[in-house]
Amino acid sequence: MFKIFYPDEEAASAYDIPYEALYNNGIRGVIFDVDNTLVPHGMPADDRAKHLFLRLRDIGLETCLLSNNKEPRVSSFAQAVGGSNYIYKGNKPGRKGYERAMEQMGTDTGHTVFVGDQLFTDVFGAKRVGVHSILIRPIHPKEEIQIVLKRFVEAIVLHFYYRHKKRIHQSEERQI
Numbered sequence: 553m554f555k556i557f558y559p560d561e562e563a564a565s566a567y568d569i570p571y572e573a574l575y576n577n578g579i580r581g582v583i584f585d586v587d588n589t590l591v592p593h594g595m596p597a598d599d600r601a602k603h604l605f606l607r608l609r610d611i612g613l614e615t616c617l618l619s620n621n622k623e624p625r626v627s628s629f630a631q632a633v634g635g636s637n638y639i640y641k642g643n644k645p646g647r648k649g650y651e652r653a654m655e656q657m658g659t660d661t662g663h664t665v666f667v668g669d670q671l672f673t674d675v676f677g678a679k680r681v682g683v684h685s686i687l688i689r690p691i692h693p694k695e696e697i698q699i700v701l702k703r704f705v706e707a708i709v710l711h712f713y714y715r716h717k718k719r720i721h722q723s724e725e726r727q728i
């Protein structure tokens with residue numbers, strides 16, 4: 553149930569993803585959500601984020617921030633991490649933002665991953681365009697009320713997702 557919302561992969565955070573391995577597997581571009589993915593909602597880029605983007609550049613990965621937030625928020629973040637492609641008012645889960653992100657990075661769906669914290673905007677949009685999606689746990693503290701409500705519905709979908717994963721795991725074990 554709800555399979556259209558299931559992420560392709562999960563990670564504890566955007567900082568716990570093996571980007572070197574992704575590069576070795578042919579990935580050349582990473583699209584990032586910003587709020588609650590790289591920093592808490594509305595916060596500026598911190599040292600951890602800056603180091604991550606340095607590391608990504610060293611690896612040879614292109615990056616693009618794809619946010620539904622406004623221009624000043626997204627452009628200043630892109631600048632603070634040492635320069636990254638970015639798209640503001642990305643209108644996720646609309647396809648366009650993801651397509652423009654790949655255009656900016658010079659990549660395509662086979663060579664791009666998306667990293668974000670929300671199922672119904674981030675992951676759903678990535679799935680619609682066919683970009684591999686990695687769901688991370690939100691860096692929370694204070695979330696807006698609309699997001700809190702969405703989280704409640706997300707929790708229901710995630711319940712089915714984990715059950716689905718468990719079943720796959722169990723049937724794999726039976727086969728062994």
Ligand SMILES: [Mg+2]
Pocket residue numbers: 585586587588589668669670
């Ligand atoms: Mg977010």
